[in-house]
Amino acid sequence: MATIEAFAPAKINLTLHVTGRREDGFHLLDSLVVFADLGDRLWLRPARQAGLSVTGPMAAGVPADARNLALRAARLIGAAVDIRLEKTLPAAAGIGGGSSDAAAVLRALRQMGHALPDRLEDLGADVPVCLLARAARMSGIGEVVEPVEGLPALPAVLVNPRVAVSTPDVFRRLERRDNAPMGPIPQNGDRTAFIDWLAAQRNDLQPAAESVAPVIGGVLRGLEAEGALLARMSGSGATCFGLFDTPEAARAAAGRLSAARPGWWVAPTVLNSA
C-alpha cells in the first residue's frame, strides 16, 4: 500500500476555563478550541513493525522512542506502520503538538481501514479534540468534544518564546480550580462581536504559566504593541496568539516581531480557516 500523508495542525485554546477538579486530580475544563493552518506533517507506510523517525526544524528534544505520542497512537491500535514525523511546531508549547501528531496518525490509520478505540484520552486529554481538528467546545477533562459552527476565520500570529512549559507544573500551580464556565458562544460569524466576546473570557492557566515562565507577559505585551486586537496564551503555554483584522496585518506584525526577537518562534496563520 502507498504512503499516506497526514497533517497535524496546531491546536489553539481561544479560551480555557478551569471549572473544577476530579478525584483523580485531573481538571475539568471548558475551552473553545480552534486549529491553525500550520502544523506538523507525517507520512505513514506499512512496515513489519511500528517505527518512527523525527525530522524538521523543531525535532530537537522530541523523543523518537516509545514516549512519542505519534508512535504510541500506532501501537495502541496495533498498526505496523513506519512513521516519518516532520516537526514544525515547537514542543511543550500549549499548542498540542504531540496530541495533534497522535490524532493525525489515528486519522491516517482510520483511512487505512483500522478501527479506533473508544477511549482516546488515555493518549492525552487533547487527543479527542485534535482527532476532530475543527472548532469545538471541549469539556470534561478533554473527552467531551462538541463541534462549534459559525465562528469567523481569525487572522493571527502565534508566538513562542522558546521556553518549554510543563503542563502538569502549570496545573499544580493553580490557585483556584472552581472558576465560572464560558458564556454562550456567539456563532453568527461576526468577527468584531466574536473578539469582543473572547476578550470577556479567560485562560485560567495564564497566571500559573507566567509564574513558571515570566517571559509570557513580554510575549503578550509584544503582540499588543504590534497591534493585536486581542492577545492571549494558548493551553498551558508558553505559546500566545494575537488576533488581527486581516492576514496582511498579521503577516506584517509577525515580520516586525521576528526581526525584534530573533530567538522567538513567530508564525502568521489563520485560525479556524477549515
Ligand SMILES: C[C@@](CO)(OP(=O)(O)O)[C@H](O)COP(=O)(O)OP(=O)(O)OC[C@H]1O[C@@H](n2ccc(N)nc2=O)[C@H](O)[C@@H]1O
Ligand atoms: C492544557 C491543555 C488544554 O488544551 O493543553 P496543552 O497545554 O497541553 O496544549 C490540555 O488539557 C492538556 O492536554 P495534554 O497535553 O494532552 O495533557 P495530558 O498529557 O493528558 O496531561 C498532562 C498532565 O496535565 C494535567 N491535566 C491535563 C488535562 C486535564 N484536563 N487536567 C489536568 O490536570 C495532569 O497533571 C496530567 O498528568
Ligand SMILES: Nc1ncnc2c1ncn2[C@@H]1O[C@H](COP(=O)(O)OP(=O)(O)O)[C@@H](O)[C@H]1O
Ligand atoms: N510527537 C510529539 N511532539 C512533541 N512532543 C512530544 C511528542 N510526543 C511526545 N512528546 C512529549 O510531550 C511533551 C509535551 O509536548 P506537546 O504535546 O508538544 O505539548 P503541549 O502538551 O504543551 O501542547 C514534550 O515535552 C515531549 O517530550
